[in-house]
Amino acid sequence: MQKELRDFRRNRFLVGTMAVLPLVFLVSPTITLLQIPASTPASVIHHAVGGSSLLLFVVPAVIPPIMAAYSVIGERDQGTLEPFLTTPIQREELLLAKAIAVFLPSATVAYAIYFAFALTVRFGAAPVVSAAVWHTPQVVAQLVFTPLIAIWAIWVGIAMSVRARDVRVAQQLATLASLPAIGITALITFRVVTPSVRLAVALSVVLLAIDIRAWRFVSKLFDRERLVTGTRAQRS
Amino acid sequence: MSRGLAPALAVEHLSKRFGGRTAVDDVSFTVAAGEVFGFLGPNGAGKTTTVRVLGTLIAPTAGRAVVAGLPLSPANGVAIRQQIAVMPETPGLYSRLTVTENLEFFAGLYRIRDRGRIPAALEAVGLQTRANDLCGDLSKGLRQRVALARALLNDPAVLFLDEPTSGLDPVASREVHGLIDGLRERGVTVFLTTHRLEEAERLCDRVAILNTTLRTIGRTDELRDRLFRKRLLVETRAPLRDPAAAFEGQPGVTGWEANGSGVYAVAVTDAKLAAPAVARALVAAGADIVSLAEQRHSLEDVYLELISEDVEATR
Numbered sequence: 001m002q003k004e005l006r007d008f009r010r011n012r013f014l015v016g017t018m019a020v021l022p023l024v025f026l027v028s029p030t031i032t033l034l035q036i037p038a039s040t041p042a043s044v045i046h047h048a049v050g051g052s053s054l055l056l057f058v059v060p061a062v063i064p065p066i067m068a069a070y071s072v073i074g075e076r077d078q079g080t081l082e083p084f085l086t087t088p089i090q091r092e093e094l095l096l097a098k099a100i101a102v103f104l105p106s107a108t109v110a111y112a113i114y115f116a117f118a119l120t121v122r123f124g125a126a127p128v129v130s131a132a133v134w135h136t137p138q139v140v141a142q143l144v145f146t147p148l149i150a151i152w153a154i155w156v157g158i159a160m161s162v163r164a165r166d167v168r169v170a171q172q173l174a175t176l177a178s179l180p181a182i183g184i185t186a187l188i189t190f191r192v193v194t195p196s197v198r199l200a201v202a203l204s205v206v207l208l209a210i211d212i213r214a215w216r217f218v219s220k221l222f223d224r225e226r227l228v229t230g231t232r233a234q235r236s
Numbered sequence: 237m238s239r240g241l242a243p244a245l246a247v248e249h250l251s252k253r254f255g256g257r258t259a260v261d262d263v264s265f266t267v268a269a270g271e272v273f274g275f276l277g278p279n280g281a282g283k284t285t286t287v288r289v290l291g292t293l294i295a296p297t298a299g300r301a302v303v304a305g306l307p308l309s310p311a312n313g314v315a316i317r318q319q320i321a322v323m324p325e326t327p328g329l330y331s332r333l334t335v336t337e338n339l340e341f342f343a344g345l346y347r348i349r350d351r352g353r354i355p356a357a358l359e360a361v362g363l364q365t366r367a368n369d370l371c372g373d374l375s376k377g378l379r380q381r382v383a384l385a386r387a388l389l390n391d392p393a394v395l396f397l398d399e400p401t402s403g404l405d406p407v408a409s410r411e412v413h414g415l416i417d418g419l420r421e422r423g424v425t426v427f428l429t430t431h432r433l434e435e436a437e438r439l440c441d442r443v444a445i446l447n448t449t450l451r452t453i454g455r456t457d458e459l460r461d462r463l464f465r466k467r468l469l470v471e472t473r474a475p476l477r478d479p480a481a482a483f484e485g486q487p488g489v490t491g492w493e494a495n496g497s498g499v500y501a502v503a504v505t506d507a508k509l510a511a512p513a514v515a516r517a518l519v520a521a522g523a524d525i526v527s528l529a530e531q532r533h534s535l536e537d538v539y540l541e542l543i544s545e546d547v548e549a550t551r
Binding site: 002003006007010011078079080081082083084085086087088089090224225228229 | 254288291292293294295314315317318320321322323324326327328329330331332333337340341342344345346347383386
């Protein structure tokens with residue numbers, strides 16, 4: 001895992017993506033909320049806060065696939081896959097280590113962006129806007145869903161990395177495939193369902209179950225022979 | 237590890253097919269512990285596929301093998317990989333990490349706790365002074381040495397070297413040869429795939445020649461004897477008036493033929509027995525001997541003879 005973090009840190013493309021992309025998702029919603037006057041109707045405020053929160057949920061959904069998609073196919077691209085696979089590491093260990101190495105920086109960045117947003121709104125926006133952002137179910141959903149969405153996005157990214165033949169293709173497909181996870185959070189942020197702490201916890205349990213199944217599914221996809229030769233094993 | 241123990245590798249009727257294409261067909265051989273074994277063949281002969289099967293990267297389609305004392309099976313994959321090391325044709329190093337960071341990472345995968353292993357591996361390949369260099373900044377020869385250091389980390393019972401000098405200049409190749417000699421002295425079993433015949437001849441105790449099927453296996457001198465008749469090449473200043481009288485009936489001589497003016501090829505059963513007798517007969521016949529020597533066949537001759545048979549058979 002330490003090696004993964006070192007490798008990511010020295011990969012300019014990844015560092016650049018991780019630095020710039022989250023800022024895009026931070027700046028726009030923050031400015032939008034700072035400009036809302038205190039006299040704005042509550043429904044408009046809730047809609048604006050919902051849209052902003054949704055954008056913040058995009059961060060844990062789009063950052064991890066960019067890194068995770070690199071995890072297996074990146075090894076193949078730099079010729080390290082074969083020496084790596086001839087070590088005694090088991091596939092579950094390997095996948096877990098790759099996933100943790102992506103999760104730590106992704107979750108850190110996502111939380112950092114969220115708190116930068118929430119604190120800026122707290123001290124810069126109208127009190128009614130700040131109250132909507134700091135609404136307890138909203139905060140709980142953000143704190144709990146961020147890592148769960150990130151984990152889902154990581155497994156999607158690794159799955160694409162295991163099967164794709166090109167890093168860019170894996171990254172694009174993984175990013176697209178990760179986005180549906182935001183749908184659940186959209187239900188809360190746009191108040192399609194009435195937000196509550198209980199609902200946030202229930203949905204997080206669902207996301208957690210999906211994440212665990214995704215890990216098992218990706219483990220099954222991970223076939224040494226296919227990775228090395230491009231074909232599946234045959235036995236007579 | 238010493239000879240006479242159980243073989244480091246025992247392969248029986250191993251085959252590997254990819255769809256309709258057969259990469260390796262019914263291959264059987266054993267490699268003794270501590271042996272440097274050469275696995276030769278043209279491109280696409282199945283050498284790398286064999287290494288990948290024995291290295292547990294891919295499953296055989298048929299056949300059995302024992303690697304470092306363990307039967308080759310999915311259940312034994314981790315245990316086998318703990319006992320072996322594979323150095324593929326490309327070094328496969330993380331270019332954004334330093335030499336030491338690369339080795340630390342792989343030492344971790346082998347669960348090596350002894351921190352002294354990394355400096356020892358670097359010392360074995362003479363790279364102590366480059367330990368903190370980024371691998372991306374090293375020459376291909378140096379990267380190959382780092383890959384060899386990585387392969388030594390887990391003190392493997394069997395080391396698979398797949399074309400270790402591919403793309404290296406003669407100086408770097410010679411350095412790698414020196415390192416393989418060092419491995420032999422340490423008793424490491426080395427399975428060396430190459431299509432550099434002089435490399436195999438210089439380094440290997442035995443060689444096998446593969447072209448999808450195993451064409452032959454043995455010590456290089458055995459292969460020569462098996463494939464080519466022993467001959468003395470005789471050159472005299474002037475053609476002999478009666479060559480039959482000079483050659484026929486001499487001990488160890490089984491036949492002869494003239495290959496030009498004053499040049500003769502004499503078939504023998506034992507060159508050491510026949511050469512002195514032929515020399516005496518030539519002197520007695522009044523011939524001026526320019527040269528008299530046993531014809532030496534290289535491993536390249538053996539290889540080309542076998543591979544050309546395959547080419548002829550497919551025409």
